[in-house]
Amino acid sequence: MKFVINRDVFSDAVSFAVKLLPQRPTMPILSGVRIEATPDGVVFSSFDFESSARTSVQADVGAEGVVLVSGKMMSDIAAKLPQREVRVEDDGTKVSIRCGNANFSLAKMPLEEYPTVPTVEGRTGVVEGKAFAEAIGQVAIAASREDVTPVITGVQLEASDTTLTLIATDRYRVSVRSVQWDAGEHTDAVTSLVPARTLMEVGRTFGGSERIEITMSEAGERQQIAFSTADRTVTSLLIKGNYPPVRRLFPESSEHHAVVNTAELVDATRRVQLVLDAEAAIRYTFSEGQAQLEAIGSEQAQASEIIDAVLEGDDIVLSIKPQLLIDGIQATHSEFVRVSFTHSENTNKPGPMLIRGQTSRDDAEATDFKYLLQPNLLLR
Amino acid sequence: MDVGTAWDDGGVSKQDGSNRLVSGPEVDDTTATILHVDLDAFFASASLLARPELLGRPVVIGHDSSRSVVTAATYEARKYGVHSAMPMARALRLCPNAIILDPDFALYSRLSQQVMGILDETSPEVERLGIDEAFVGIAGLRRLAGGANRIGPTLRARIHAETGLVASIGAAGTKYVAKLASSRAKPDGMLVVPNERVVDFLHPQPVSALWGVGPAQQERLARYGLHTIADVAHTSPERLSSWFGEATGRHLADLAWGRDPRAITEREQDKSFGHNHTFFRDVTDRAEQQGEILRLATGVGRRLRDAGVQARTVTLTVRFHDFRTITRSRTLPEATDVTRVIVETAWSLLEQLGELPPVRLLGVRASSVQAAADHGLLWDDTETWGSAERAMDAVHDRFGAATVVPASMLRRERKREDTGPSGGD
Numbered sequence: 076m077k078f079v080i081n082r083d084v085f086s087d088a089v090s091f092a093v094k095l096l097p098q099r100p101t102m103p104i105l106s107g108v109r110i111e112a113t114p115d116g117v118v119f120s121s122f123d124f125e126s127s128a129r130t131s132v133q134a135d136v137g138a139e140g141v142v143l144v145s146g147k148m149m150s151d152i153a154a155k156l157p158q159r160e161v162r163v164e165d166d167g168t169k170v171s172i173r174c175g176n177a178n179f180s181l182a183k184m185p186l187e188e189y190p191t192v193p194t195v196e197g198r199t200g201v202v203e204g205k206a207f208a209e210a211i212g213q214v215a216i217a218a219s220r221e222d223v224t225p226v227i228t229g230v231q232l233e234a235s236d237t238t239l240t241l242i243a244t245d246r247y248r249v250s251v252r253s254v255q256w257d258a259g260e261h262t263d264a265v266t267s268l269v270p271a272r273t274l275m276e277v278g279r280t281f282g283g284s285e286r287i288e289i290t291m292s293e294a295g296e297r298q299q300i301a302f303s304t305a306d307r308t309v310t311s312l313l314i315k316g317n318y319p320p321v322r323r324l325f326p327e328s329s330e331h332h333a334v335v336n337t338a339e340l341v342d343a344t345r346r347v348q349l350v351l352d353a354e355a356a357i358r359y360t361f362s363e364g365q366a367q368l369e370a371i372g373s374e375q376a377q378a379s380e381i382i383d384a385v386l387e388g389d390d391i392v393l394s395i396k397p398q399l400l401i402d403g404i405q406a407t408h409s410e411f412v413r414v415s416f417t418h419s420e421n422t423n424k425p426g427p428m429l430i431r432g433q434t435s436r437d438d439a440e441a442t443d444f445k446y447l448l449q450p451n452l453l454l455r
Numbered sequence: 456m457d458v459g460t461a462w463d464d465g466g467v468s469k470q471d472g473s474n475r476l477v478s479g480p481e482v483d484d485t486t487a488t489i490l491h492v493d494l495d496a497f498f499a500s501a502s503l504l505a506r507p508e509l510l511g512r513p514v515v516i517g518h519d520s521s522r523s524v525v526t527a528a529t530y531e532a533r534k535y536g537v538h539s540a541m542p543m544a545r546a547l548r549l550c551p552n553a554i555i556l557d558p559d560f561a562l563y564s565r566l567s568q569q570v571m572g573i574l575d576e577t578s579p580e581v582e583r584l585g586i587d588e589a590f591v592g593i594a595g596l597r598r599l600a601g602g603a604n605r606i607g608p609t610l611r612a613r614i615h616a617e618t619g620l621v622a623s624i625g626a627a628g629t630k631y632v633a634k635l636a637s638s639r640a641k642p643d644g645m646l647v648v649p650n651e652r653v654v655d656f657l658h659p660q661p662v663s664a665l666w667g668v669g670p671a672q673q674e675r676l677a678r679y680g681l682h683t684i685a686d687v688a689h690t691s692p693e694r695l696s697s698w699f700g701e702a703t704g705r706h707l708a709d710l711a712w713g714r715d716p717r718a719i720t721e722r723e724q725d726k727s728f729g730h731n732h733t734f735f736r737d738v739t740d741r742a743e744q745q746g747e748i749l750r751l752a753t754g755v756g757r758r759l760r761d762a763g764v765q766a767r768t769v770t771l772t773v774r775f776h777d778f779r780t781i782t783r784s785r786t787l788p789e790a791t792d793v794t795r796v797i798v799e800t801a802w803s804l805l806e807q808l809g810e811l812p813p814v815r816l817l818g819v820r821a822s823s824v825q826a827a828a829d830h831g832l833l834w835d836d837t838e839t840w841g842s843a844e845r846a847m848d849a850v851h852d853r854f855g856a857a858t859v860v861p862a863s864m865l866r867r868e869r870k871r872e873d874t875g876p877s878g879g880d
Contacts, residue, residue, distance in 0.1 A: 221788040246788075246832045324833055356831075396831060427833055452829040 076140025078112045080132070082174065085161045086153035088132045091307060092119040093146035095126045095276055107184045108146035109192070110163070110170075120382045121146055121235040121282050122192045126273045126311040129192060135261045142170050143184040152179050195301035195310050197292040200202075200234055202259040204304070208282030210241050210252040211274050212445055213406040217250035218243040218271035226316040229268040232300075234291070236262035242321060243271060243364055248399050248408060249321045253443040267291045267300045268314040277302045277309050325447055326429060329415040331388035333361045334436055337404050343368050343380045348397040352378035357397050362390040385436055391416050393425060393450040400430075403446035407432030425450045484602035486650040487626035488594035489719065491633035492610065493619045495642045497587035498527035501566050502556045504619045512554055517543050517553045525557045530642055554871060565778060566822075569618050572731070577610060579726055580719045588637075590630055592719040607645045627653065629715035631666050653713035658685035665710045675699065686713040692709035728766065729820030730754045737776040737813030744814055748801045751819040756794030760848060765827045767789035769800040772818030773808065780816075783808065786823065789830045795840035797821055 092108050100106045105123040114136060120129040126199045142165050152172060153161075159175040165183070172179040211230070219227040224246075231242040239256035242249065281287050284304040292299045298313040347357055350372035360367040366384040371377050393416075410434025417426035430446040491509070494500070498516045503509055513532035517525045523543040535550035547553060567586045574581045577600070580592030593606050600606050603626035614622045625636025627648040636656070640646035648656050661683055662668050662676045679698055681687050688711035696704030709715065731752040738744055748771070748825040759766055770784035787796065801819050835841075 219788070222783065244833070246834065247830075249833065319834070321833075359463055399831075447833065449831050449833040452830040 076110070076112045076142055076163075077137035078117055078134040078163055079137070080117065080134040080161050080163065082156055082161050084132050084134070085163075085450040086150075086156065088117070088119045088130050089150045089153040090147075091130050091219065091280055092128050093150045094280070095123075095128045095273060095309065096121050096146050097123055097125075104143075104184055104188050105190075106146055107143040107189065108149050109141065109143050109186075109189065111141040112139050120192050122190055124190065124312075125270070126212070126309065127192045127308075128309050129308045129439065132306065138165075138425055140165050141186060143186045143189055143353065144170050145182045145184065148181060152181075154239065158399065191264065193297070193299060193310055195290045195292050195299045197290055198234075198258075198261050199288055199290045200239065201286050201288050202239055202254050202260065202263070204281055204284035204287050206254045206442070207239075207287055208278040210254050210444075211278030213252045214241040214243045214250045215271045215278070215407070216243075216402050216406065217245060217248050217446070219245035221245075225314055226268065226318060227313040229318075230271050230273060231318045232267045232269060232291075233291075234258060234265045234289075239289075244319070244321050247396070248403060248446060248448045249324060250403070250446050251444070265291055266318070267298075268316070268318055269300055269311055270314060273309065273311040280307070280309075313368045321447075326415070326417045326427075329417050329429065331391070331417075332413050333366060333387070333447045334385040334411055334413050334433060335366055335382060336436075337407060337410055337432075339382045340366070340404055341401055343382050344397045344401055347378040347380050350378045351397070356394040357400075358392065358394050358453075360390070360392045361386050361416075369398065388416070392453060393428065394453050395428075395450050400449055403430040403448055406446060407442070407444060409433055409442070411436055424452065432445050442447075464579050465645055474639070475641065475644055476639040476646055477839045478647045480604045481618075482604065482647045483649045484604045484626065484647050487603040487628055487633075487647045488628060489626065489633045490591040490593060490603060490607060490610070491625040491627075491630070491637040492570075492589050492591055492614075492622050493634075493637045494570065494587040494614075494622070496527060496529050496533075496705060497567075497620070497622055498563055499532075499556075500620055501563050502559060503529070503604065505562075506556070509554055509556075513537070513550050513552055515543070515546055515548075515550070515553045515555050516558050517555060518557060519543070528553075534777075538793070543765050565780075566618050566620060568780065570614055570620065570622070573610065573613055573617065575729070576731060577606065579728075579794040582719045588755065590633065590719050603645075603647050607647070611645065627713075629653075629713060630717050630719070631710055631715035632656070632713050635660070635664055636665070650713075650840075654688075656709065658683065658688060660684050662687060665707060666715075667706065668708075684711050709815050726824045727770075727822035728755050728758045728762070728824070729770070729818055729822075731772065731816055731818035733774075733816045737815050739811075739813050744805060744811075744817060745802055747817050748805060748819055749798050750799055751817065752798040753794050755819055755821050756792060756797050756844065757848060759792040759821060759824075760845065764824045765792045766797075766821035767791075767823035767825070768820075768821070769797050769804070770820040770822060771801045771804040772816070772820065773805070773811065773814055774816035774818075775811070776813040776815050778815070779812075781808070782818075784820075784822075789832070790823070790825050790828070791837065792827060793837045793841045794844050 089108060099121055109120045111118045116131055117134040118129065118131045118416060121127065157175040157177060162173040164234040169180045170183055173444065215230055218230055222228065227244055233240045234256055236258055237256055238253045240251060240253045242251050276380050281302060281304055288303045290301040299310055300313060301308055301310045344357060347368040347370045351370045352373050358369045361384055363386060365381050367379065367381045369379040408431065413431050413433045415429040419426040427447050427449045429447060432442045432444060499514055502516055503514060511531060513535060513536060514529045515525050515532050516527040517523050520543065525537060525539050525541045525543060525546050527539050528537045532550055532553050537546045537550050544727045563586060571583060571589060574589055574591050578591050578593055582590040593603065596606065607626055611622050611624060614620055615667050621643045623641040623643060624645040625633045625640055627633040627636055628650050632648050632653055633729050636646040636648045662681055663673050665684060681690065687707050692704060692708040732747055732751060744872055767790040768784050768786045770782055772780065772782045774780040785800055785804060
């Protein structure tokens with residue numbers, strides 16, 4: 076195996092291929108990056124049985140062949156190479172990387188023990204890269220990080236004929252966003268539960284692409300999903316289990332709401348939060364023309380702030396964990412947010428609040444993003 | 456021993472037991488809320504468990520080599536003047552008949568864990584001082600388990616029954632006096648020092664009995680004519696401070712009058728609620744193990760709810776027939792007081808262990824305890840269980856524990872003794 080490749084192309088390809096590799100792989104061999112030189116170019120790939128990444132790039136291939144080397148080492152080297160052509164060659168027992176006056180020689184890992192990188196077949200649809208990446212950013216923040224509850228560590232993708240909906244929850248909040256979905260001829264509904272971590276990586280690396288092809292495997296032994304652009308593919312095993320029917324939690328409608336400026340609410344929340352212990356809640360009082368924030372810390376520290384708000388309906392007091400609110404209002408990506416209040420059947424428990432974006436103080440807007448948040452019990 | 460006369464004894468506490476001081480059940484134990492539990496000649500006694508034919512003989516633990524030092528010695532050997540850290544050669548000159556046994560630190564560590572486990576089951580306030588001693592706070596147990604006069608003998612009996620070791624116990628209102636009392640109670644004794652007897656107890660003792668006074672400090676005190684604790688007590692704190700420095704002077708004056716404000720060091724996050732059960736015979740049947748876990752977790756959940764707290768970590772302890780012990784824990788997404796969650800977590804921890812050798816003991820513990828709080832969840836899968844359990848708690852309170860139990864517990868007919876502090880169900 077022997078090829079000459081542009082320095083930036085090389086470092087982008089290696090870093091993409093190894094990004095999804097786990098920090099501590101279960102088997103050492105899975106920490107490798109597979110490099111295959113073909114007449115059409117060079118393919119960099121990695122696979123840890125959960126997820127895989129694969130990219131195909133242009134290079135001047137002198138001799139075809141395949142090697143497996145340490146992914147971490149290779150990406151560290153690739154990132155630091157000088158701006159010169161890179162020559163990669165299989166020397167028999169080692170792989171040499173030459174760039175300008177820099178020379179590296181890496182041990183080859185045993186290819187015969189390396190698993191075959193999967194290909195995913197099944198139902199395919201297409202989304203626009205920028206919208207999909209934005210949706211992932213808005214939704215994946217709400218996914219649980221607790222491995223004890225594996226189902227909700229994923230983002231649920233629900234495809235219908237023209238929309239793809241992303242849903243995530245950690246039981247404190249639910250975040251939902253829909254994007255346009257071109258399902259081609261297959262228009263019946265299909266769902267996939269994708270690990271949030273993998274999906275966030277997809278959002279980061281595929282955001283600049285015009286179109287992303289998504290392939291969801293049909294029901295079978297190994298449930299997988301693949302995200303592909305012209306030269307890159309990420310696959311992931313799906314999370315097993317039934318996703319909780321969280322869309323039911325959203326209220327049909329609520330006239331009782333307040334509209335506030337997003338940046339003002341975020342900034343005020345961050346300031347008032349300063350006196351609070353982690354996990355403690357801020358008390359929000361919405362009344363005619365304003366919202367008042369109040370916090371009492373453990374060291375008798377106090378903070379309060381008043382911001383403008385347009386309230387529709389009765390005054391209301393809610394106790395909310397600041398970070399959960401900030402996540403939701405920032406994810407609206409709108410200048411204003413509309414916070415709708417609901418009432419629960421249980422009189423002791425406040426109803427969840429619904430957050431949506433709005434372009435101005437007065438104009439309601441049909442956005443495709445919504446965020447449902449459960450306030451805490453009021454203690455005072 | 457008649458306590459009244461015992462106090463007049465003014466001699467030096469020698470660890471050979473010749474100057475032993477113990478109290479009986481008639482001593483007022485209301486102020487003695489701290490126990491100091493100390494295993495007698497721990498290494499030597501532990502080594503003798505496997506060599507009962509050597510009981511009553513002078514035994515020295517260490518390596519049989521002239522360059523070695525004594526690790527521990529039985530009371531019989533101590534009578535010849537042998538003590539730990541003494542060169543082996545000298546020990547053998549003092550006591551030529553001594554039998555030398557190699558130390559077995561794995562055994563010591565295992566026995567120590569067992570004894571500490573018994574203490575943990577007795578009180579939530581346990582401060583370990585080393586491999587063979589610990590403070591146990593019992594102030595909060597008076598209504599449940601009685602005072603030092605009841606808890607002390609029970610502990611000593613349990614330690615002896617379950618490990619074969621002998622523990623001596625000192626009980627007092629302060630850590631310092633409790634520790635001194637246990638050393639006077641040795642071997643195989645218990646001494647309760649009520650607050651009003653502290654000064655009588657302390658003053659005749661040599662200054663070396665003061666906490667923190669080693670040989671060097673003892674020599675400095677002697678230069679000022681201070682030989683007994685009474686000598687120190689009757690020197691003004693100002694004078695002590697001018698001789699030995701501000702901090703040391705105040706420390707000496709306080710200890711000489713039995714003042715020791717140190718509480719049992721037991722951090723908030725260490726608080727936990729646990730129950731253990733030792734089977735009458737080793738159990739291999741998974742269903743029986745699960746049944747026992749259900750029973751233990753039911754007790755733990757009830758105690759959490761009664762205390763108005765929730766725990767975030769569930770730990771399963773499994774001890775095998777050969778005393779090998781493993782623990783596995785899991786941290787939950789939210790703190791809970793729901794028995795069902797504790798049961799299912801402990802079951803799943805058991806499941807993850809796979810095939811097991813015969814099981815001698817099972818334990819379920821809930822830790823990372825915090826005040827019960829609203830977690831602000833949109834939905835809670837455990838809510839139904841939680842309210843059913845609260846209803847069950849209320850029935851138990853009115854009609855007794857046997858009225859409503861999980862169906863799978865009905866089959867368990869044997870009357871059992873639990874090893875948790877709050878006893879049975």
